[in-house]
Amino acid sequence: MATSLIVPKRPFLTLPFLLPSWSDSLSLGTRRYQSSYRRTKQRLRVKPDASFGSSQQVGDHIIHNPPSSAPSVYHTPNKFLPSNDARKAMRTQASAGYNATELPNVHKVEAERKYHLNPSDIEEIRKLRLADPMMWSRHKLAKRFECSPLFIAMVCEASAEKKQIQKQVLEAVQSRWGPKRRMAREDRQLRRAAWGRDE
Amino acid sequence: MKRLQLQRWSSTVLSPRARTSNRLHQHLCSSSLRHQSTVAAVQESTPELKYRLNNAHKRSANLQYPSPPVNAALDSAKLASLHARLYLPSRLPLQTLARTLVDASADSNVDFNNESLATLGHDLLTYYTSEHLLCTYPRLPLSVVFAAMYAYVGPKTLAAMSKEWGVDLATLPGGEVDPGYLQFKRVPPGTVLDAETEQNGKRKNWRKTVTSKVVYDDEFGDPIKGSSNSSVGVPAELARATSVRALMGAIYLHAGRPAAKLFFEQHFLSRSLNISQLFNFSQPARDLTRLCARENFEKPVAKIISETGRLSRHPVFVVGIFSGQDKLGEGAGASLLEARERAALAALKGWYLYSPLNVRVPSSMEEEGASPWNPAHVDLGEVIS
Amino acid sequence: MFSRSVLRSFTSDLRLTAPSSIASPFTQRACLHQTALLRTSQQQPQSSTSTSPDSPLSATPRAQSSIPETQTGLKGFSSTQTQDTPQIRNDIPIEKQPLPPTFTSPIEVSKTLMEQLPHLAGQKPHYVVAELHARPFLLTEGDHVRLPFLMPKVKTGDILRFNRASAVGSRDFTLKGSPHVDERLFECRVRVIGVESEPLRIKEKTKRRQRHTKTAKSKHRYTIMRVMDVKVKSPEELLKEGAVVVEDKGDSPQVETRS
Amino acid sequence: MPVQGLRTVAAARNGVGAFILQCKRLDFNYCTHGGSSRGMLAFLTQTLPDFARENPQIEIRVAPRHNKHPVIKGQYINGKEKAICVRNMEPGEILKKAMILKDASGDKLKRTKKPVTSLNESVRGIWSPYHGDMRGV
Numbered sequence: 001m002a003t004s005l006i007v008p009k010r011p012f013l014t015l016p017f018l019l020p021s022w023s024d025s026l027s028l029g030t031r032r033y034q035s036s037y038r039r040t041k042q043r044l045r046v047k048p049d050a051s052f053g054s055s056q057q058v059g060d061h062i063i064h065n066p067p068s069s070a071p072s073v074y075h076t077p078n079k080f081l082p083s084n085d086a087r088k089a090m091r092t093q094a095s096a097g098y099n100a101t102e103l104p105n106v107h108k109v110e111a112e113r114k115y116h117l118n119p120s121d122i123e124e125i126r127k128l129r130l131a132d133p134m135m136w137s138r139h140k141l142a143k144r145f146e147c148s149p150l151f152i153a154m155v156c157e158a159s160a161e162k163k164q165i166q167k168q169v170l171e172a173v174q175s176r177w178g179p180k181r182r183m184a185r186e187d188r189q190l191r192r193a194a195w196g197r198d199e
Numbered sequence: 200m201k202r203l204q205l206q207r208w209s210s211t212v213l214s215p216r217a218r219t220s221n222r223l224h225q226h227l228c229s230s231s232l233r234h235q236s237t238v239a240a241v242q243e244s245t246p247e248l249k250y251r252l253n254n255a256h257k258r259s260a261n262l263q264y265p266s267p268p269v270n271a272a273l274d275s276a277k278l279a280s281l282h283a284r285l286y287l288p289s290r291l292p293l294q295t296l297a298r299t300l301v302d303a304s305a306d307s308n309v310d311f312n313n314e315s316l317a318t319l320g321h322d323l324l325t326y327y328t329s330e331h332l333l334c335t336y337p338r339l340p341l342s343v344v345f346a347a348m349y350a351y352v353g354p355k356t357l358a359a360m361s362k363e364w365g366v367d368l369a370t371l372p373g374g375e376v377d378p379g380y381l382q383f384k385r386v387p388p389g390t391v392l393d394a395e396t397e398q399n400g401k402r403k404n405w406r407k408t409v410t411s412k413v414v415y416d417d418e419f420g421d422p423i424k425g426s427s428n429s430s431v432g433v434p435a436e437l438a439r440a441t442s443v444r445a446l447m448g449a450i451y452l453h454a455g456r457p458a459a460k461l462f463f464e465q466h467f468l469s470r471s472l473n474i475s476q477l478f479n480f481s482q483p484a485r486d487l488t489r490l491c492a493r494e495n496f497e498k499p500v501a502k503i504i505s506e507t508g509r510l511s512r513h514p515v516f517v518v519g520i521f522s523g524q525d526k527l528g529e530g531a532g533a534s535l536l537e538a539r540e541r542a543a544l545a546a547l548k549g550w551y552l553y554s555p556l557n558v559r560v561p562s563s564m565e566e567e568g569a570s571p572w573n574p575a576h577v578d579l580g581e582v583i584s
Numbered sequence: 585m586f587s588r589s590v591l592r593s594f595t596s597d598l599r600l601t602a603p604s605s606i607a608s609p610f611t612q613r614a615c616l617h618q619t620a621l622l623r624t625s626q627q628q629p630q631s632s633t634s635t636s637p638d639s640p641l642s643a644t645p646r647a648q649s650s651i652p653e654t655q656t657g658l659k660g661f662s663s664t665q666t667q668d669t670p671q672i673r674n675d676i677p678i679e680k681q682p683l684p685p686t687f688t689s690p691i692e693v694s695k696t697l698m699e700q701l702p703h704l705a706g707q708k709p710h711y712v713v714a715e716l717h718a719r720p721f722l723l724t725e726g727d728h729v730r731l732p733f734l735m736p737k738v739k740t741g742d743i744l745r746f747n748r749a750s751a752v753g754s755r756d757f758t759l760k761g762s763p764h765v766d767e768r769l770f771e772c773r774v775r776v777i778g779v780e781s782e783p784l785r786i787k788e789k790t791k792r793r794q795r796h797t798k799t800a801k802s803k804h805r806y807t808i809m810r811v812m813d814v815k816v817k818s819p820e821e822l823l824k825e826g827a828v829v830v831e832d833k834g835d836s837p838q839v840e841t842r843s
Numbered sequence: 844m845p846v847q848g849l850r851t852v853a854a855a856r857n858g859v860g861a862f863i864l865q866c867k868r869l870d871f872n873y874c875t876h877g878g879s880s881r882g883m884l885a886f887l888t889q890t891l892p893d894f895a896r897e898n899p900q901i902e903i904r905v906a907p908r909h910n911k912h913p914v915i916k917g918q919y920i921n922g923k924e925k926a927i928c929v930r931n932m933e934p935g936e937i938l939k940k941a942m943i944l945k946d947a948s949g950d951k952l953k954r955t956k957k958p959v960t961s962l963n964e965s966v967r968g969i970w971s972p973y974h975g976d977m978r979g980v
Contacts, residue, residue: 740864
């Protein structure tokens with residue numbers, strides 16, 4: 001996994017919050033309680049980034065120090081810049097520190113698309129689906145014609161009776177939900193809608 | 200292009216006392232009058248008393264008018280202070296400022312209400328806003344342009360602005376009211392305001408596309424309402440918005456285009472709006488695939504950049520969307536699906552929120568000594584799926 | 585920590601944009617205030633401010649009518665303003681003193697800085713770490729600033745220009761000065777929008793074996809400001825203003841690229 | 844519909860473009876009879892005309908209020924009112940009080956610790972442990 005590959009660039013000794021603080025252990029004998037305030041303060045005392053310290057250079061100078069934060073949507077990706085934009089030429093050397101080809105995919109690699117079905121097959125799919133909707137479900141049709149269930153849905157539509165039956169089944173299942181499950185499901189839908197607004 | 204003689208027109212607005220020559224002097228007179236009427240009240244001298252008595256007579260005589268007479272504007276301390284507070288151009292006389300504060304529901308006479316000025320101001324406002332939006336963010340989808348227009352010059356914003364200017368509402372319009380108050384007829388309590396939308400419900404069904412909104416609807420993407428029945432009254436928000444629009448029109452009429460544009464930039468464009476929060480995507484991943492296909496980029500692929508706690512209760516996945524070697528967007532989420540959706544959304548926003556360097560708007564060419572015009576970036580349009 | 589440069593820019597602004605933008609009531613006001621300022625400014629001001637009550641009109645020309653004769657009055661006004669130039673004092677630390685104007689020669693920009701500047705200027709938005717009495721304030725456009733003190737000799741509506749900054753930056757790039765960035769490389773204007781005070785603080789002072797309790801009251805007043813713009817000048821603007829490009833002095837690499 | 848617009852209202856930033864003085868109106872109340880109004884009466888006749896001329900943005904009202912101490916009241920754009928009692932004060936002191944009311948924003952007095960408040964999102968973003976300063980080994 002990617003996490004195992006990623007380590008902080010700084011050596012451990014420069015990260016003081018990872019080390020046990022010596023002053024704490026020394027004061028243990030004399031003091032009864034460790035002050036939690038002091039402890040947290042000491043742990044949080046992280047040195048500022050080296051680029052923000054005083055540098056030896058004389059005169060005004062510009063440094064390139066990209067922040068450790070999620071990218072902003074106002075900074076158009078290089079690929080999306082039109083060709084006549086001056087920024088496109090400027091941003092050539094920017095590298096992200098990882099190689100895009102080496103990163104793992106979110107989904108498993110999709111099967112190669114075959115495009116092997118011809119109109120007569122599609123006619124048959126439609127016929128089968130209409131003839132016996134209970135027997136020929138999307139998955140079964142997909143298995144038989146070696147395509148994806150999505151393709152079946154694109155090609156044909158279930159009959160009205162089948163839709164009615166499916167609706168009743170869903171209602172029967174939902175009627176057995178308690179308040180907790182119902183609320184959890186509703187919350188999930190609300191969260192899902194919030195993704196689109198980027199909240 | 201030939202210059203329009205605004206000066207000549209603006210005098211017609213002030214029909215009773217058309218004095219184009221020295222408005223500044225007029226302005227000074229009005230302010231000094233105000234000082235007399237307020238400060239000198241201490242001394243209680245006889246001419247002062249006479250003056251006040253005269254005033255009282257005038258007030259009762261004014262009762263016959265539906266809105267304050269034109270002369271009353273010069274005596275109003277409220278109006279003079281509003282004029283100074285907004286740093287309005289001194290060419291804009293107090294009488295016109297008073298007229299911008301009279302709604303059509305208070306005075307149905309078009310010579311005395313702000314309806315005509317508001318029409319002009321509304322066109323100016325929407326023109327300046329839309330040219331700003333289209334030049335700054337040339338790839339913005341139309342529905343977001345509508346939303347941004349609404350945020351900049353929508354009635355809610357204008358009403359808020361009028362409140363921030365310190366314009367007070369008159370309880371009831373009338374000739375005896377101080378012209379510094381916004382005069383309009385209030386809606387009686389219990390009136391249903393959205394009665395029209397129910398009637399329009401049928402029409403909405405067959406018009407769903409954004410393109411039809413461009414043709415048929417107003418600049419905020421709302422269906423155009425018929426002329427509202429002003430005898431019933433208007434809500435305060437609408438009356439405030441109309442008066443702000445009328446003020447914009449009045450500035451254009453009296454002080455000219457540069458002043459109007461400056462007023463727009465200082466009061467409207469200076470407000471803060473985060474355009475990236477106006478988007479609401481339903482299927483960002485699909486849109487992004489369409490976009491990449493349209494622009495001949497490689498197919499976008501979602502890849503995990505980093506993750507933590509996959510088997511724990513609170514996992515975090517950081518997923519990037521790559522097209523070839525280039526990263527288009529990045530998102531973090533508690534599930535791979537969520538992270539991927541957010542990454543696709545970030546990539547789409549990155550596309551839509553492109554802003555060219557050194558933005559110039561077409562109306563900047565109207566300034567004197569403007570540098571030659573460079574064509575603005577024009578985009579193909581939004582992704583339709 | 586403001587400079588006279590603001591006046592220079594004001595006047596240049598005014599000369600460029602022909603509408604002189606000030607109606608006579610305002611000049612009158614300006615003159616009134618000006619006398620008040622001169623009366624009180626016998627002692628050299630620590631932070632030299634450009635106090636001009638009509639500067640909301642002049643820095644960004646207001647929607648005012650153009651009346652040509654006010655131009656002369658304005659010039660006179662600005663010339664009287666430039667009389668009090670800040671001077672270096674020995675009893676105050678140097679970083680708390682106003683910067684003397686350093687405009688005897690045109691700004692010298694190193695070659696690498698000139699090359700890097702489009703990167704910084706092309707990436708919006710910008711922030712500036714402005715220093716005021718040796719205290720850093722991280723500002724972006726439109727921020728509301730409540731200074732921890734009451735700034736003397738400023739009036740509500742004045743525009744000040746912060747000219748001492750330790751860093752000006754965008755998301756990926758930072759322009760650092762040593763210790764301060766040259767004020768001609770950036771613009772940061774703030775407007776004074778008022779004075780606020782804190783709620784009354786009452787501190788009870790007690791002494792041992794005494795029944796009397798002394799109450800100390802304090803109610804400080806603070807100046808409120810609004811940042812009008814934070815802008816990094818682009819190389820073209822700098823060259824137009826007469827910048828001179830010089831070779832680099834140091835041999836150290838100018839770009840500290842972190843992976 | 845692929846993308847929809849969400850409607851909001853752009854937030855005001857007084858002072859960025861135009862600046863609007865928050866003090867809308869100043870009411871000066873005095874008593875012709877009482878001794879505590881002596882300074883106020885002098886202020887009204889001598890200083891107030893100049894004050895009003897310097898601040899045309901403020902509507903000024905002068906009204907007698909018999910058998911009471913003199914008061915200055917400031918009305919603000921946010922609808923609040925601030926009042927300062929100016930009994931037995933000299934005209935100079937009263938002018939200072941009037942200036943306090945003029946410069947105030949009308950908000951309730953609050954104790955704040957941070958000097959800068961911002962509507963903008965952070966320029967360099969919020970720090971995240973998953974970004975930056977990392978590299979593959």
